[in-house]
Structure formats: structure tokens, C-alpha cells
Amino acid sequence: IREMEIETEALLQEAKESIEAAQNYKSELQQRLQGLNQARKQIKESASQTREVLKQRFSDLQETLIKLLNERLTLLLLEVDTIEQESIKPLDDCQKLIEHGVNTADDLLRDGENAICCGVGEKNEELGNFTKKALQIQLDSLPEVPSLVEVACLSAQLDDSFLMAVKDRIVSYGTVASQPPVQIEELIERPGGILVRWCKVDDDFLAQDYRLQYRKSTSNHFEDVYVGPETEFLALHLDPNIDYQYRVGARGDGRHEWSPWSIPQTAHTTLVPHEWSSGFEGYSLSSRRNIALRNDCPASGVLYSKAPTYFCGQTLTFRIEGASQLDKRDSIGVCVENLNGYDSLQRDKAVCISTNGAVFVNGKEMTNQLPTISTGSTVTFDMEAVNLLPSSYEEGNLKLRVTISSGNREVVFDWLLDQPCDSLYFGCSFTSPGWKVLVF
Known part of the structure; x- marks a missing residue:
């Protein structure tokens, strides 16, 4: 009798698994029908x-x-x-x-x-x-x-x-045409924005320019956000957790008319936008607090981000909107803590680049140097975690592979931190008034 009960339970369990598999199969088929x-x-x-x-x-x-x-x-x-x-x-x-x-x-x-x-x-x-x-x-x-x-x-x-x-x-x-010549390939959320990438799906179509449009989920009207030869664009100033719809068209070489629009794609960002911290007398901020201007106030020190909003795996970009006199203490970069009392990010637990192109890691200047920063320069920081030995984890160390790019050059190095860190602050310090930097 016990053997029969065991066999019955086994058959019953097998039947339940078959029923569950059939339900999953039916659900998958219904999704495919949809x-x-x-x-x-x-x-x-x-x-x-x-x-x-x-x-x-x-x-x-x-x-x-x-x-x-x-x-x-x-x-x-x-x-x-x-x-x-x-x-x-x-x-x-x-x-x-x-x-x-x-x-x-x-x-x-x-x-x-x-x-x-x-x-x-x-x-x-x-x-x-x-x-x-x-x-x-x-x-x-x-x-x-x-x-x-x-x-x-x-x-x-x-x-x-x-x-x-x-x-x-x-x-x-x-x-x-059965398909538009260009389709949106990827939508990647960024702090306060969406990185839109597109590609050609018609190899015979010779594209000269692309035209990207978007609209908010509450709007019926598409607006131009980019027209040019690039195949990606970072749409900024977006409200978090709000759906935006994107479409892209192309203009053939030597043609005036635009191609049909791509199939619209919807995306949203859950990441809050990068913002500078307000209330620092030495800097004036834009209404969105993503642009900082070094004013003529004699106050000195480092202007930090409002919060540690930079995460590994993302790209942090600084674009210089205005330049002034160079100073070796000037700095743009990221740090673990927003420590007061320093006039530069050229200190411990920080990596930065000076306006003369010098790169500093934990306050020490590297041998490799990047181009001098001027109006229109773009500096990007990319970081990814590097696997450490088990003993290093026990000690609480964190190793980041850092890539700093400026102009057509870049430097790559490993940054060892003595403690785990999920996110980082960014900051800047300028000695002379007139420096203006946008972060995104």
C-alpha cells in the first residue's frame, strides 16, 4: 500500500508539473498570438x-x-x-x-x-x-x-x-517600402535623459543626415531633438519615470526630402539628472542646476554634485561652455566623499583632470597627460569594477577601471579604493572666474 501511495504521489506530482508546463506553454502561445x-x-x-x-x-x-x-x-x-x-x-x-x-x-x-x-x-x-x-x-x-x-x-x-x-x-x-530605411536600435537610460541609437536597415540607402524626434506620453506632437550625421543622440532634460516616444528618419545623399519615419519606440529613465549642489558662493547655477559658472566671488573650494548620482557602468560627461585662465589647481572629476576644506579634487579618494590636461589619482599626478581644456572641450569618465582576489574582498577593497577621455585622447588606469562604493560624487574647482561647465 505504501508503495502505491508513493507511486500515486509521484504520478500526481508529475501531473501537476505537466499541468503547469501546459499552462506556461499556453501562456507563451497566447503571447505569441498577441x-x-x-x-x-x-x-x-x-x-x-x-x-x-x-x-x-x-x-x-x-x-x-x-x-x-x-x-x-x-x-x-x-x-x-x-x-x-x-x-x-x-x-x-x-x-x-x-x-x-x-x-x-x-x-x-x-x-x-x-x-x-x-x-x-x-x-x-x-x-x-x-x-x-x-x-x-x-x-x-x-x-x-x-x-x-x-x-x-x-x-x-x-x-x-x-x-x-x-x-x-x-x-x-x-x-x-516594406520597412523604413532607418530603425531605432537601442534606448539606454541616462541620468535625466535617454541615449538613443539608430542604424540603417536598408544597405542601398545612402544616408546624409538623420532626424530624431520625440514626444512625451501626454503629447500628440513630435518635436525635433537632433538633425545631423551622427547615429546616436543623448536626449536630456527629461522627467524621470515618464514615457517618451522616439522616431528617426533619414535624408538620402543629395536629396531634400526625408525618408519615412522609423517605428516609434518608447522608453523612460528612472535615473535622476545630475545636478550641482546649490548655495556655493563661488558658483552660479543654471535653472536645471546642470550648468555651473565660476563667478567673480573670491570664495574658493570644490563644487560637488547634489548627490552621489554617478554609478559604475555609466558615462559621466563634462562639456566646457566657457573658459578662462588656466591654473594647475583647477580640477574636474569624481570622488568618494564630498569633503569640504579642499580647494581642488587633487586629493585622496578622487580622480580628476586639470584644465592643463594633467590627470590626478588620489592627489598624485600621472605621467600620461590629456589635451588642454578650452571652450567646447568634452571630458568623459567611464568606470567599471574589476574583479579582485578573495582576500581583497575580505579587506573591503574596491578596484575600478577608469577611462578618462578628452579630445581625441584617453588614459586608462585602475583606481583602488579601501571601501566598497555603490555611487560617486562629481565635482569641479576653478580658480579664475569665467569657467562654465555642463554635466550630463
Whole structure:
């Protein structure tokens, strides 16, 4: 009996596992059906939208072409009317002159006949008067009538190749693509922002520029955030935990029009934006507290971040918006603690770069040096944890692989800390007023 109970329990457990596996299988299939339905919906909706776009565009083209042809026809007919009127006018003037001469000749003929037929007593006088009148008319002077080759003969010159050229343009106008040439490849959250990366999916499409747009989940309107040749962009000043939708288009080499938009992708950031600490007399901050300006207040010291918001695996970027005189004590970098009483990050438990390009680790200057910092310079810090021996973990040590980049150069080194550290502060110190730095 015990063996039967054990066998029954085993069969029951196996049945439960089979039921659970069947439920999971059904759930997976239902998710795939949902994915298929979404794919079918995308195809149907995009096809319908494309049809409407094509119909509207060709309708607009027809109206525009008919309007342009009618305007051109009207202009050519007006030109025909103008030439006709200008060419006819001299002929009308000549006709009036000839008709006047014919009337004068008729009058002269009647006077001549009357002079010949009058009585003998009046004949000499009438004949004399007639002769004088005939001499005054100058019967040997005739108006010149232009020959047919001298007057206008209107015609229309219509280039038959125009129709062929228009036909060639029409038959090749417009294309239908199953996929946009560019798609968003990756959306990575950053403090107060999203790093958007995209790529070409059509190898035959030669992209000259890209155009990235985004919209908040509460908005129906997309806005441009980037136009240029790069294939990634860091969208900043985003509200945490709010969905943003992104799409990207491309412009072909030598073309003016933009390609169709990529399939919109949604992302949000859970990371709070990097901010400088407020209340330091030596620095003025922007409204978002991500830009610090060294003012002319004589107060000195290190301006730290509001909180330790830099985590390993991220990229911390400083962009110099304004520069001033160099000083070897100047510093931009990260540190474990926001210690007061120091005028520079060139101290223990900190790594930094000076404005002259010198790199300091725990207060010691490295042999390798980066380019001098000036307006427009960008300095980036990248850190990742390096595996240590078990004994090092027991001692509470932490080893970070640090990469500092500036200009087209970078330095890489290992930074050993005597205690675990989940996040770091960032900071800066400038001696001369006028230095302005943006952090993101």
C-alpha cells in the first residue's frame, strides 16, 4: 500500500508539473498570438495610411499640374494675342492710307469726267482746275505694301521631348517600402535623459543626415531633438519615470526630402539628472542646476554634485561652455566623499583632470597627460569594477577601471579604493572666474 501511495504521489506530482508546463506553454502561445495580432495590425494600419498618403499626394499633384498647365496655356494665348495685335496694326494703318487714296482717285475721276463733259465756254477753266488738282495729288506716289515674308506668321513651338521627360519622371516618381530605411536600435537610460541609437536597415540607402524626434506620453506632437550625421543622440532634460516616444528618419545623399519615419519606440529613465549642489558662493547655477559658472566671488573650494548620482557602468560627461585662465589647481572629476576644506579634487579618494590636461589619482599626478581644456572641450569618465582576489574582498577593497577621455585622447588606469562604493560624487574647482561647465 505504501508503495502505491508513493507511486500515486509521484504520478500526481508529475501531473501537476505537466499541468503547469501546459499552462506556461499556453501562456507563451497566447503571447505569441498577441504579438502576431500586433504585427498584423501594424501591417494593416501602415498599408491603409500609405494608401491615403499616395492618393492625397497624387491628387495634389494632379491639381497642381492642371493649374500650372492652364496658367502656361493662358500665358501663351495672351502672347499670341499680343503679337497678333502688334503685327496687324501697321497693316491697318496702311489699309486706311490706301482706302483714302482710292477715295481721292474716285473724286479726281469724277472731276475729270465733269471737266471733259462741260460746255465750251467753261471747258478751258474746268480742265485747268482739274489739271492743277491732279498735280497736287501726286498720282505717281504709291504706299508700300509689305510682302508676306515681312509680316508675322505665328506658330507654336512645342518640344515633344517634354512629354517624354515628364513621363519618365512620373513613372519613376515615388516608391513603396516594406520597412523604413532607418530603425531605432537601442534606448539606454541616462541620468535625466535617454541615449538613443539608430542604424540603417536598408544597405542601398545612402544616408546624409538623420532626424530624431520625440514626444512625451501626454503629447500628440513630435518635436525635433537632433538633425545631423551622427547615429546616436543623448536626449536630456527629461522627467524621470515618464514615457517618451522616439522616431528617426533619414535624408538620402543629395536629396531634400526625408525618408519615412522609423517605428516609434518608447522608453523612460528612472535615473535622476545630475545636478550641482546649490548655495556655493563661488558658483552660479543654471535653472536645471546642470550648468555651473565660476563667478567673480573670491570664495574658493570644490563644487560637488547634489548627490552621489554617478554609478559604475555609466558615462559621466563634462562639456566646457566657457573658459578662462588656466591654473594647475583647477580640477574636474569624481570622488568618494564630498569633503569640504579642499580647494581642488587633487586629493585622496578622487580622480580628476586639470584644465592643463594633467590627470590626478588620489592627489598624485600621472605621467600620461590629456589635451588642454578650452571652450567646447568634452571630458568623459567611464568606470567599471574589476574583479579582485578573495582576500581583497575580505579587506573591503574596491578596484575600478577608469577611462578618462578628452579630445581625441584617453588614459586608462585602475583606481583602488579601501571601501566598497555603490555611487560617486562629481565635482569641479576653478580658480579664475569665467569657467562654465555642463554635466550630463
